Amino acid sequence: MPSAEVLRTASRGDDGQGTSTLPSQITTWLDAASPLTLLKAPNPLGPGWISVVPFRFDTQCRIGTLVVASARNDFPTEIELLVLRIAVNQAAMALQEAQQALEQKRLGIELEQRVALRTAELTEANRELMLLKDELATELLAMSRLHELSTRLRAITELPAVLDEVLTATIEIQQADFGNVQLYNPESHALEIVSQRGFNAEFLEYFAAVEHSSAACGRAMRSRSRIVIEDVETDEQFAPHRRIASAAGFRAVQSTPLFSRGGDILGMISTHFKQPHRPSEHELRLTDLYARQAAEMIERKRTDDERDKLLAHIDRLTHASRVMTMGELTSWIAHEINQPLGGIISNSNACIRWLNREVPDLQEARGAVEHIVRDALRANDVIRSIRAFTKKAPMDKHVLDVNAIICEVMSMLDEQLRSSSIETTLALSDTAIFAAVDRMQLQQVLVNLVINAIEALRPLTDRPRHLRIGSSRGVENLVTVYVEDEGVGPGEQEMDRMFDAFFSTKSDGMGLGLSISRNIIQAHGGKLNAARNALQGLTMSFSLPPPNGLFRDA
Secondary structure, three states: OOOOOEEEOOOOOOOOOOEEEOOOOHHHHHHOOOOOOOEEEEOOOOOOEEEEEEEEOOOOOOOOEEEEEEOOOOOOOHHHHHHHHHHHHHHHHHHHHHHHHHHHHHHHHHHHHHHHHHHHHHHHHHHHHHHHHHHHHHHHHHHHHHHHHHHHHHOOOOHHHHHHHHHHHHHHHHOOOEEEEEEEEOOOOEEEEEEEEOOOHHHHHHOOEEOOOOOHHHHHHHHOOOEEEOOOOOOOOOHHHHHHHHHHOOOEEEEEEEEOOOOOEEEEEEEEEOOOOOOOHHHHHHHHHHHHHHHHHHHHHHHHHHHHHHHHOHHHHHHHHHHHOHHHHHHHHHHHHHHHHHHHHHHHHHHHHHHOOOOOOHHHHHHHHHHHHHHHHHHHHHHHHHHHHHOOOOOOEEEEEHHHHHHHHHHHOHHHHHHOOOEEEEEOOOOOOEEEEEHHHHHHHHHHHHHHHHHHHOOOOOOOOEEEEEEEEOHHHOEEEEEEEOOOOOOHHHHHOOOOOOOOOOOOOOOOHHHHHHHHHHHOOOEEEEEEOOOOOEEEEEEEOOOOOOOEOO
């Protein structure tokens, strides 16, 4: 604690000063012990000497020191010393009480500030938790609706009924008043209404065929992006169509284009509102998911229509065969997509339960959210895998693990194998075996071989149905893969023609699968062979050359 700057003295008359600058010995006096032998010093107020006695208010010197001085020769007397000690003790107690009061007040203020800060932090954390809870509840509802829509669509075989379902779901999620779905006619280059809700005959006739008009759907088709008109009365480009809009009773419209996997325009899904309006980003995001569902079904229908033209396009045999396998993969797609979607819904429910507790369990909630992200990424990987498998593309060789590709194909066909009661054995090499291959084309070969084996095993009723698939690294470092069944094998004449194009032992077969498979293996520098085995069935095998230094993909 700093020392005082002045001292108090007795009065020296009417014009005398009551204070004076402290002498230089003040530091010595303040540091002296108390009681102490009398100290002497020059009188700072006049001639002569003074007697100085220091008194500490406490032993630790935290409060201060009282220095008493007098010019009297007998200072201090025993009585004066006693009185001064009593006065110092009383002053010390008063100062200590005052100091404690100040300290308590400071601590109280500091505690209030900490409580206020912590309360604010907890309030903000609670607000964020409530927002997270609302967001998760909204996302859960959205995922549930998407799951329900996906389930309904799988049960529908006709495209018009599928489009009606998608339109109804989109109108509900956006709380729209009207809506329609248009398909793109590649011959007339126009959008044609195939499904609608709430429109009068005049509107349907007016927009029966839309090319590059200034209406929302035409602009969306031209720009290849969503168009939202919040108010048709103020949108200048929409001016030519305002009379029809007024007659139909809508003021706002949004149009979302539907694209194929290759980026071609397939159609348009539009919603209309009686009042000026703009759908929220959440609603538009869900609309994109519904639009993707519709685009998948439209493209699938068009793919089915193109199957009738395969015989006239021999140069597209590879792509045609890949498209034909879509019918075999339908159950796998449904199973693989439903599994992550079901996981998302289950984990979302769990997360909300953790957050709804009286004391939210953030650690458990965080774990549930991490599982939701994992399942969403799995669903995305499945869709990407199917898109890559069915897309026509030139050969794109990479050094890949053939065992991993075999496992991928077996996962694709797992549902079909189980539904046919086929016991499958994988006899793969202990270590990864690499070859320079086009992943999609090698998948196609394996799918063809396994499907042929499944069809050979299905007629069996008197013995178990066994299928064995193996791989190894053989002579000259060749990669060898075989598919061996115990089914009904072909005859001698059939063996001679197995790889001929358009030759098939099945009444509904086109005779393209093995022909295309052999061409693919030969294009990879390998050989595809067939031989009857001792198990009454057929063994299909192919060999591939080593990678020759090409880049090895993970």
